[in-house]
Amino acid sequence: MKRLIxxxxxxxxxxxxAQTPPAPNEASAQxxxxxxxxxxxxxxxxVVRLTAATNYQMTLIFSADERVENVAIGDSEAWQATLNRxxxxxxxxxxxxxxxxxxxxxxxxxxxxxxLSAAYGPTAETPYTVRFAYPDDRSRDANEQTxxxxxxxxxxxxxxxxxxxxxSDDGVRTYVEWRAQQTLPAxxxxxxxxxxxxxxxxxxDGRYVVDAVHPTLLFRLERQTARANRIRPRxxx
Numbered sequence: 001m002k003r004l005i006x007x008x009x010x011x012x013x014x015x016x017x018a019q020t021p022p023a024p025n026e027a028s029a030q031x032x033x034x035x036x037x038x039x040x041x042x043x044x045x046x047v048v049r050l051t052a053a054t055n056y057q058m059t060l061i062f063s064a065d066e067r068v069e070n071v072a073i074g075d076s077e078a079w080q081a082t083l084n085r086x087x088x089x090x091x092x093x094x095x096x097x098x099x100x101x102x103x104x105x106x107x108x109x110x111x112x113x114x115x116l117s118a119a120y121g122p123t124a125e126t127p128y129t130v131r132f133a134y135p136d137d138r139s140r141d142a143n144e145q146t147x148x149x150x151x152x153x154x155x156x157x158x159x160x161x162x163x164x165x166x167x168s169d170d171g172v173r174t175y176v177e178w179r180a181q182q183t184l185p186a187x188x189x190x191x192x193x194x195x196x197x198x199x200x201x202x203x204x205d206g207r208y209v210v211d212a213v214h215p216t217l218l219f220r221l222e223r224q225t226a227r228a229n230r231i232r233p234r235x236x237x
Contacts, residue, residue: 036128041135042110047102049115050092050130053122057093061131064088064204066109074101079116086204094118152213158226162219167228169213176201176208185221189214196220 040048052058062068067087073079078101080093090105097120105112112132119126152169162185166177178184187208188196196218201210217228 035125038127038130039133040130042112042132044111047113047115048130049117051117051119051126052092052094053119053126054094054097056122056126056128057091058127059129060090060092060105061129062088062090062105062107062112063109063132063134066107068105068107070106071103072106073103073116075099078118079103092116153231154217154228155231156226156228158219159221159224160226162221162224162226164219164228167217169230171213172211174201174210174213174217176210177206178208183221184208185219185224185226188218188220190216190218 050058068083068090071081071083071090073081078094078096078099080091080095081103082091082093083089084091094116097118100115100117103114103116105114152171152174154167156163156167161182164176165179165182166175168175176187187199187201187210189199189212191197199210199212199214199217201208203209213230215230217230219226219228
């Protein structure tokens with residue numbers, strides 16, 4: 001009888017280390033290779049369950065085409081959330097190991113819902129990076145490859161100091177590159193009336209991207225200007 005009581009005491013006093021299988025919407029899809037690097041499909045109708053470890057950070061990587069606008073955490077004192085400079089990745093770090101809370105991430109394109117929990121110390125399955133995959137990625141890649149088959153070329157003139165080192169378009173977007181340490185000029189399009197229209201582009205992977213294609217571009221810095229005239233691809237003539 002004493003042996004039975006002693007055995008029960010040992011069993012009840014030992015922390016449980018076995019983990020229950022993840023729910024279908026938990027971040028459990030692994031990439032080939034390291035199981036700590038996960039890729040999960042984006043589903044706006046599902047809550048993504050994430051379990052992180054104290055003293056470790058987890059990175060959530062969203063689409064390169066979207067930017068995070070808001071991050072809201074139910075228990076903000078228990079979690080630290082930091083955006084990267086581009087706004088397409090979020091670094092998460094639990095500050096304590098108990099409790100469960102939720103998090104909502106709103107980007108300029110999507111809404112993500114999470115359930116966050118933290119454990120003391122990592123396991124072999126604790127995700128370090130969670131990357132989202134999107135159903136339309138394949139179709140978008142196919143469309144981009146088709147568009148790139150008709151790349152526009154440009155003839156440059158004007159101040160050499162303002163000319164980009166590379167300039168092209170894929171029929172949908174215009175890509176401008178400048179040399180390292182080059183002072184970046186303002187970029188304008190010349191409309192049908194000959195007026196200058198300031199373009200609202202953005203930097204992506206070291207390139208200035210404009211979500212449009214214009215026959216004529218003007219680069220202006222103080223009193224200096226340079227011009228780029230688009231040469232239509234042969235297949236489009």
